[in-house]
Amino acid sequence: VMLTEGFDGINWDPVTRTFSLTHQYLDDNPTATPLDTFAIDVTVTDDDTGVATDSITVDVRNEDPVVVLADVSAVFENGSATLNGTFTDDSILDPHRLTIEWDDPNNPLDSVFDVLALFEMDPMTGILSPVLMVGDVFMPLTAGDTTQLIITSIDTSSGTVGFQVTHQYLDDGIAGVAAPGANGTLSDTSIIRVIVEDDDMGLGQSTTTVNVLNLDPVIDTLSVLPASINESESVTLSGSFSDVGAQDFHSIEIRWGDGLVDGEGGALTFTQDFSGSGSFSATHTYADNDTLNPDDPIRDNLYSIEVTITDDDGGQFTRIFVLEVLNVNPVLNPIAQADAEDVNSGGETSVTITFSDIGTDELNIWVDWGDIRDLGDPFLPGSNPYVLETATPILGAGTFTITLTHTYLGPPNPLSPAADIEIFVVIVDDDFNFAAAGGQVDGPLTTQPIVDPGRSDFQMVTISNSGTGTTPIRIDTTPQVPRLVFPSRAENMLFFQVSTSTEGLLQRVDLRAATGEAKATNESYLELRVLAASGEISEGVRLKSEVLNDLPGLFRTLTDNRYAIFLVRTETNTRRLVIEFFVRNGRAIDPGDDSEGTRDRPPTDEDTQQNVNEQPVVPGDDPVTGDSLKSTALPVLPKGHSSIDRLPSHSYSGTPLIATALVMSSSYRSWARQVDRTVAAADRRKWLQLRRYRPYKRKNP
Known part of the structure; x- marks a missing residue:
């Protein structure tokens, strides 16, 4: 058999009789070791059946993946x-x-x-x-x-x-x-x-x-109820959250907008489970409608509530709810008359006020004492008469009672120096916008940016400016008019001789019966009656003759009402009207008087009074002789009638009615106008001198 090159994968050389063969070892099995040794056996057989053998080993190593x-x-x-x-x-x-x-x-x-x-x-x-x-x-x-x-x-x-x-x-x-x-x-x-x-x-x-x-948590729901409250009221906040990071732990922070954080001022409940979700609820009371703080730098009756959920990796989620918290105006109680002192001889007065506020506002007291006048015209009140009486604001909430004092350097109203003084008081909190009110505490509220802008109702109380005291006063009006000297007050003077059914109307008068002999059947005397608003006239009260020595003393004993003094003649059983007047705060005022009683001060100086015997007599008008005087009985006025026919002013010769008649005389009216003009023109220094001057004691003639 002839071998052919490449047969069976063998490479050989026929000259040298050499060969080579390649073989792939797919694995180093079966030892499960990193290396295995394999034996290679080679057998060569010729065509004559000759055989030759040889062997060799090969190591097969495992390769790492x-x-x-x-x-x-x-x-x-x-x-x-x-x-x-x-x-x-x-x-x-x-x-x-x-x-x-x-x-x-x-x-x-x-x-x-x-x-x-x-x-x-x-x-x-x-x-x-x-x-x-x-x-x-x-x-x-x-x-x-x-x-x-x-x-x-x-x-x-x-x-x-x-x-x-x-x-x-x-x-x-x-x-x-x-x-x-x-x-x-x-x-x-x-x-x-x-x-x-x-x-x-x-x-x-x-x-x-x-x-x-990390993934941030998410606040899924958030509610705040109610959505609008008044200051000092509470809200309830509730919500739920979730987190994809199921194993995250979470914390909550609530910034209420008033500077408080988390559960401060209320109660906070926070729950979470292992699914990454949870819920929370909290209550909070807002002591004030708008507390300035880094969380709320603007006064607008709105608080931004920030709820932040934070996981353990620093992931956060914040939701904001805007809550309306309304201001509640401070409340100033009406000022009782007993809480206001009349001006004393030193020009001093005091007023006690009570006010409250349910919010933690800063409260200020503003008062119009009535003595700020127009700079251009001192006879006109000032356009901005209120003054701040609190050096340091009072911090609410609460109820406060405070006594304010004030000293007048002169008459508040030069046109009416002895007129009553109306004092106005108002309380404002820190939400009141002065700029929106035109810079004045009594400015309009229609331009205020918030509801209940922080101003109480104005309260008014009236005090007397009589300046009466135990010290005699001399008013020097010279040279315009002669010197006027007022006598000292007569203490505990009895002005009435009889008293029957009129005690209820004349509450403060000591009505002691006169002593002595029975009155003659033919005599003349003065009688005081009350004129009711319905037109009815009270029963008469007989006046002692000494009353004419101190008419202001009589007026001080009378309650505020309308009165008339009559001349009664028992001989003819007639009454004649002498004077009709009003009494206000212990001073007599003419019904037609527009000077608030300044011209009802009767002159008593010797320079302005004539001797009784020297008084001019109006012909036919002598009350003693009765000449030219018609003796008419006092008419019974129907109910609803509001006036009495007034007699002309007279000076009666030989009777004690001279001072009374002088009160209504035209000469007295002229004198009163002169006094008013003189006092009005006095500056504050002269006014103080006028009030504090101790006049000399008059010597008996």
Whole structure:
């Protein structure tokens, strides 16, 4: 038989009689060791049946698998990372074990898979049969591991197998702020290691990384009830949240907008479960409608409530709810007359007020004492008469009673120096916008930016400016008019001789009956009666003759009402009206008087009074002789009649009615106007001198 080159894969040289043969060892089986030795036996037989043999050994070494891993895309916590890679082994008959270390701090399990060989050889025939197919799925060998390995590609020529495995990372880093090793970062990197082992102890490995990102929690619902309240009232806040990071721990922060945080000022309830969700509720009381603080720098009756949920990795979610908190105006109680002192001889007065506020506002007291006049015309009130009486604001909430004092340097109203003084008081809180009110505390409220702008109602009280006291006063009006001297007040003077049914109307008068002899049947006397608003006239009260020595003293004993003094003649049983007047605050005022009583001060100085015997007599009007006087009985006025016919003003000769008649005389009216003009023109210094001057004591003639 002639051998042909290349026959049976043998390369030979017929000249040299040499040959070579190549053989592929698919595996180093069957010892499962890194190296196996095989014996190669060669037998040569010639055509004459000659035989020659020889042998040699060959070591077949196992080759380690080669692992290549692709980059892994970043994933969010509680998400799955997808790992793609290949391993290559020269032995297509080797099965493999693939182990994946995920470096998951919250899941320490590794994924282990047994992967079949590419082919299987029939030991009898040596025929190879494919075993591993694309798409094959292998389940993990580790208990509790839920991952799967999928064969994605096969290259039999190189023995390369592609695979894909997914793994869920529940959290980035170690979950829980209190857990050992927790780092509280927004992302963490895990190193994935893949180890491939064949059945002959060959091993190949490779690593890659995956970045696991934290996800912020989410506030799903948030409500605040009620949505609008008054200051000092409470609200209830409630809501729920969730987090994809199921193993995250959470905390809550509530910034109420008034400077308080979390559950301060109320109660906070916070719950969470292991699914990453939870709920919260809290109550809070707003002491003020608008507290200036870094969380709320604008006074607008609105608070921004910020609710922030934070997970253990620093992820946050904030929702804002705008709450309307309305201001409540301070309340100033009406000022009782007993709480206001009349101006004393030193020009001093005091007023006691009570006010309250339910909010923690800064409260200020503003008062119009009535003595701020127009700079251009002192006879006109000032355009901005209110003054601030609180050097330091009073901090609410609460009820406060405060006494305010004031000293008048002169008459508040020069046109009416002795007129009553109206004092106005108002309370404003720190929400009152002066700019919107034109810079004045009594400015309009229509331009205020908020409801209930922070101003109480105005309260008014009237005090007397009589300036009366125990010290005699001399008013020097010279040279315009002769000097006027007022006598000292007669203390405890009795002005009435009889008292019957009029005691109820004249409450403050000591009505003691006169003593002495019975009155003559032919006499004249003065009688005081009350003129009711209905037109009815009270019973008469007989006046003592001494009353004419101190008419102001009489007026001070009378309550505020309308009165008339009559001249009664018992001989003819007639009454003549002498004077009709009003009494206000212990002073007599003429019904037609527009000077608030200043001209009802009767002159008493010797320079302005004539001797009784020197008074001019109006012809025919002598009340003693009765000449030219018609004696008419006092008419009974019908109910509803509001006036009495007034007699002309007269000066009666030889009677004690001279001072009374003088009150209504035209000469007195002229004198009163002169006094008013003189006092009005006095500056404050002269006014003080006028009030404090102690006149000389008059000597008895």
